[in-house]
Amino acid sequence: MTMHREVLTGKHLMQGDIACAEGAIAAGCKFFAGYPITPATEITERMARRMIEVDGMFVQMEDELASMAAIIGASWAGAKAMTATSGPGFSLMQENIGLAVMTETPCVVVNIMRGAPSTGLPTEGAQQDVMQCKWGSHGDYEIIALAPASVQEMFDLTIECFNFAETYRAPTFLLADGFTGHLWERVVIPSREEIKTVERKKPIVPADKYVPFKPDEDLVPPMACFGEGYRVHVTGLTHDELGYPKTTDPKIQHELVNRLCEKIRKNSDKIIRTYKFMLEDADVAVIAYGIPSRSSLNAVKRAREAGIKAGLLRLITVWPFPEKQVEELSNHVKAIVVPEMNCGQVVREVERVAKETPVHFSSKIGGEPHSPSEIFEVIRRAAKA
Amino acid sequence: MTVLQEFEKHPLAKYLRLERFPHIWCEGCGDGIILNCFVKALDDLGINMDKLVVVSGIGCIGRIAGYIKCDSFHTTHGRPIALATGIKLANPKLTIAVISGDGDLFAIGGNHFIHAARRNVDMTVICSNNFNYGMTGGQFGPTTPLDSYTTTTPYGNIEHPFNLVHLAAAAGAVYVARWTALHVKRLTESIKKALQKKGFKFIEVISPCPEIYGRRNKLGKAIDTMKRYRQICEIRHGYDPAKAEITIEKIIVGEFIDIEKPTYGELLQKQFLTIQKR
Structure with a gap:
């Protein structure tokens, strides 16, 4: 075996x-x-x-x-x-x-x-x-x-x-x-x-007491699966806590949709992971994720060698967006650089959160990742501005 | 006595989520008859309701999943068979019934139907065919007869309809039958047979839609449609499904296909045992 x-x-x-x-x-x-x-x-x-x-x-x-x-x-x-x-x-x-x-x-x-x-x-x-x-x-x-x-x-x-x-x-x-x-x-x-693995929360009450979509304090309802005797009804329609369609009561839609959002938002501290490199004294912060974060790491090191106080915030969690981390960073750096392999997506979130801090975007599309020197050039420009 | 108390006395009440009644279907609709035949079949077979999953799509009949007291999933439009495939393969001990409409199963969900039939995934698919999209107010669909009037064929339908039993047979279903909402006993027996048989089983149920389709095409009341079924239906077991096209003059009903073929689950189990021995 x-x-x-x-x-x-x-x-x-x-x-x-x-x-x-x-x-x-x-x-x-x-x-x-x-x-x-x-x-x-x-x-x-x-x-x-x-x-x-x-x-x-x-x-x-x-x-x-x-x-x-x-x-x-x-x-x-x-x-x-x-x-x-x-x-x-x-x-x-x-x-x-x-x-x-x-x-x-x-x-x-x-x-x-x-x-x-x-x-x-x-x-x-x-x-x-x-x-x-x-x-x-x-x-x-x-x-x-x-x-x-x-x-x-x-x-x-x-x-x-x-x-x-x-x-x-x-x-x-x-x-x-x-x-x-x-x-x-x-x-x-x-x-x-x-290896740490997690299993879904199961109901601890018998079937006749079970309310399938009634959340616990963490806003997540325990999940009974098919064949376990709970006889759950599941629908894509707006539903009440019993799981039954309720499409004419505004309160039900309001509560359900907000809870679906809040169960992620309220737990974002537990979900968000970032990697920080030389950010303590940084004037220019690169915010990157995926493959451009590797070129960014090299570019930051090069910038340090050139006397520019640069650092890297790598987003491991992209959604929910690490607002708190980006906001804190924007409060103590002079400029932010965002390299992405698109025409500008996460950079919009960064701009939304960073407010006054200038954000320099580096777009790269067409099938080649950013080279470290490309990102280094943007860091250099950002440091001068 | 309240309406609910009245309902509770019904011999099949234990199979239903009574608190969900009255159902949403119009007077004269065949969907209630399908529900009745289905739960009667469950009762006759003594099906373990803890191991039954009813999956439906979107449309009038789609609401049926929410009325039966078992695990049930009211999915996105056209996807019940794909979702049911996931349920069955992840837990082969469950009995799966997909109950949905002609538009859901054969227009938006047509691809899932033919591929589940080809794979011979173990499930019973029951299609309530009312010749139009009733829930959205009566547009034409993949089974609407030529020249029929619907809100999107105001000058008459110019699209050729599917012959569902032929389609199911060609795609590889091991059991194919067609009945109408008039054939309550035969439909119930057919559902029982399908639930006991392994593989991909398909039952088409021609269902009156007096309020929407019937009104536009001047078909009279539901009772008139039922009378018409009695006049034009012809029971022909073993009939070639390719020749069983529905016409104004004739509806051939009966069991067209009843064959044996290894199911996806059985072939997988065989493969699994070979690999484990390596």
């Missing part, structure tokens, strides 16, 4: 996509539904081979609409469930991402971002879906999205995604750029005991 281990403890040379699949398995993922798409296909291929080895379930669906629907169904059947895709497929998933939000379904969606709009640049990495991840489905809602910047983080943060999804009963996103997905690097996989 050694070859069928769920946790491949040890050191490996691994591709980002494969590390993501292994992270999911280590987190306890037992259901994967997907549809082939570059540059996320390797995750689906790995899951096709691995799920059956760990008593899990793999299914290749007819499209991404179906993949997203299937993981919601699987999650309600009690399995930790995931799908993986890239831009075009992510667009198709938006419909049922909204359903997952509304029905408070724990699930993980991986988006290995490629150049867009439309079919765009299938084989080239990008960060053009960050706003879509937050706002892509219709309506008001909050989700959780983590942005890995290394193959190690493709493993680690996929586990974290499952833990957040299970804790907050919300779809949780691994938002990786295509470069990180296709990168080969060293990964250290810890022992099973060292």
Whole structure:
């Protein structure tokens, strides 16, 4: 049975996509539904081979609409469930991402971002879906999205995604750029005991006392799954705490939608992760995530050598947006630099929060990540201004 | 005696979420008959209601999931079969019934239908076919007959309708039947048979829509439509579903397909055992 281990403890040379699949398995993922798409296909291929080895379930669906629907169904059947895709497929998933939000379904969606709009640049990495991840489905809602910047983080943060999804009963996103997905690097996989995994909260009352969508103090309701005897009704319609449609009472919509947002917002301190480098005395702060944060780290070091007090705030959590961290930073730096592989997405959030502090944006699209010297030049300009 | 107390005396009341009644369906609609036949089938079979999941999509019949006292999911438009696939594969011990409409299952959800049938995922799909989108006020759909009037075919329908039983058979369903809301006993027996059989099973139920489709096409009251069913329906078990197109003169009903084929779950289990032995 050694070859069928769920946790491949040890050191490996691994591709980002494969590390993501292994992270999911280590987190306890037992259901994967997907549809082939570059540059996320390797995750689906790995899951096709691995799920059956760990008593899990793999299914290749007819499209991404179906993949997203299937993981919601699987999650309600009690399995930790995931799908993986890239831009075009992510667009198709938006419909049922909204359903997952509304029905408070724990699930993980991986988006290995490629150049867009439309079919765009299938084989080239990008960060053009960050706003879509937050706002892509219709309506008001909050989700959780983590942005890995290394193959190690493709493993680690996929586990974290499952833990957040299970804790907050919300779809949780691994938002990786295509470069990180296709990168080969060293990964250290810890022992099973060292990996912290979280299981969804179950009801502690009998079926006749159970109110399926009545939240606890943390705003998250305990989840009874199908087949457990609780006979739950689940709907995408606005519903009361019993789970029944209530579409003519404004109070019900008000309470439900606000709670769905608040359960993420009020717990944002527990969700937000950042990495700080040389920010204590910095005049210029680079705020980056994903692959540009690696060029940024190099650029910051170069700036320090050139006598510019630069630092880096790397966003590991992109959604909910780390407002407090960015605001604090904006209060003591003279300028902020935001490099992104898009035409300006997270930079808007930074500008919104940073208020008076000048924000310099560095856009890079077309399939090449920023070089350190490109970011260094923006830091130098920002320091002079 | 309150209405609810009256309901509670019904022999099938224990299968329903009585607090949700009265249901939303119009007078004369066939959806209530489908609900009745479905719960009667559950009762006859002694189905374990803790292990049954009813999944529905969007539309009038979509509300059925919320009326049956079991685990149930009222999904997004067109997606019940894809969602049900996830439920069944993640927990093969559950019995899955998808109950939805012609527009939900064959227009927006058509792709999911054919692929679940092809995979032979173990589920019973019941389609309430009322020839139009009733919930949104009566637009034409994939089963609307040629020349029919709907709000989006004000000059008559020029699209050829699907023959659902032919489609289901061609896509690989192991059991295919068609009844109307008039055939209460036969429909109930058909649902029982489907629930006991393994694989992807499909039952089409022709359902009156007197308030919306019927009104626009001058079909009279529900009772007139029921009388018409009695006149034009012909029971032909084993009939070629390709030739069972619905016409104004004739509706062929019956069991068209009843075959055995390994299900997705069975093939997977076989593969699983081989891999575990390695």
